[in-house]
Amino acid sequence: MKQVVLAAYAKGNPRPTDFRVEQAPIPAAGDREILLRTLWLAVDPLFRFAMDEVRLSGALHLQLGDVMAGATVSEVVASNHPDYKPGDVVEGRTGWREYAVVAPDQADYRGPPRKLDTSLAPVSTALGALGMPGQTAYGGIETLRIKPGETVAISAAAGAVGSIAGQIAKILGAKVVGIAGGPGKVKALLDLGFDGAADYKAADFAAQLKAAAPNGIDCYFDNTGGDVTLEVFKHLNRGSRMAMCGYIAYYGMGMEGPGPDHMPALYRTIMGTGLEIRGFAGVFAGPEALENIARWISEGKITYPEAVVEGIEAAPEAFASVFSGNSFVGKLLVRIADIA
Ligand SMILES: NC(=O)c1ccc[n+]([C@@H]2O[C@H](COP(=O)([O-])OP(=O)(O)OC[C@H]3O[C@@H](n4cnc5c(N)ncnc54)[C@H](OP(=O)(O)O)[C@@H]3O)[C@@H](O)[C@H]2O)c1
Known part of the structure; x- marks a missing residue:
């Protein structure tokens, strides 16, 4: 599989050369773990906070060579955890990689991967209007x-x-x-x-x-x-x-x-x-936020523009463009794969 790692700490605005695309073996799910195949990757400016050489703010701090942090929508392809089955679609923060193994029992403050109702809206919205x-x-x-x-x-x-x-x-x-x-x-x-x-x-x-x-x-x-x-x-x-x-x-x-x-x-x-x-930062709006936005979407009161670039190799340039100027409107997403 391919993954994108941090090649250089960011100085000023991030540049595509701060990242490197690598090949890595697809990991295997252990006990009470799940294997996820990434479908969508979000380009979120807040992950710039993780790229300073010395951490200034934000919960996350990357070392050189670490997989770039980022929110994803993924499909469960193998599960050793009773709460997830192959074919489930979930939202989480598995980073810029095509596959990831997650231990739902060891989730951070954001909780275990969020299972998505695929009938509600296109699953990409879990990274935009119906997500963070x-x-x-x-x-x-x-x-x-x-x-x-x-x-x-x-x-x-x-x-x-x-x-x-x-x-x-x-x-x-x-x-x-x-x-x-x-x-x-x-x-x-x-x-x-x-x-x-x-x-x-x-x-x-x-x-x-x-x-x-x-x-x-x-x-x-x-x-x-x-x-x-x-x-x-x-x-x-x-x-x-x-x-x-x-x-x-x-x-x-x-x-x-x-x-x-x-x-x-x-x-x-x-x-x-x-x-x-x-x-304000982090989780501060309750579940009613997403319920109300979903209702407003279904009532035609909210539309959710999305801009899509293709393939994990496109992620560094897309991320850098958020800071240097681009013409994308709405949630900027990287399409990694389609649901099997
Ligand atoms: N507090 C929280 O919990 C929280 C959560 C999520 C996001 N955020 C923050 O909220 C902001 C928006 O996030 P988002 O997800 O909507 O980002 P986004 O969709 O990536 O949009 C960011 C936009 O900011 C504009 N921009 C970049 N540099 C600028 C500058 N120097 N001056 C003015 N505009 C500039 C660019 O649009 P133009 O082409 O118009 O310049 C860019 O496309 C970001 O600052 C993000 O870090 C905070």
């Missing part, structure tokens, strides 16, 4: 305490989390403004039902944001930090709330950026507007 990104969107939106009619801005809005968060905010009666890079992503946001969208890579981004949020911004679902967030700060209304979901603009910077120091702008904004900032 969907739960993240739901939980982050909950922290914002949105009132109908309020304006909600979302950064990295065309990504896996942002695209779902924006649609949930619409269901709650908000006016939703998405921020993303490039005219293609702006169009995709409007097609998803966002009320307005601004291209942060355009020279007139500031004017676009002002036009899209003429009454200011009451809630901000932040996935990026950086220049996008500094621009949003200028539009925050009194009593505004911010969900700090991610800060991808800073993932390659360690604890201190190269400057200038924007802390004064942050302090001025917090005191001047009464801004409440709530950070």
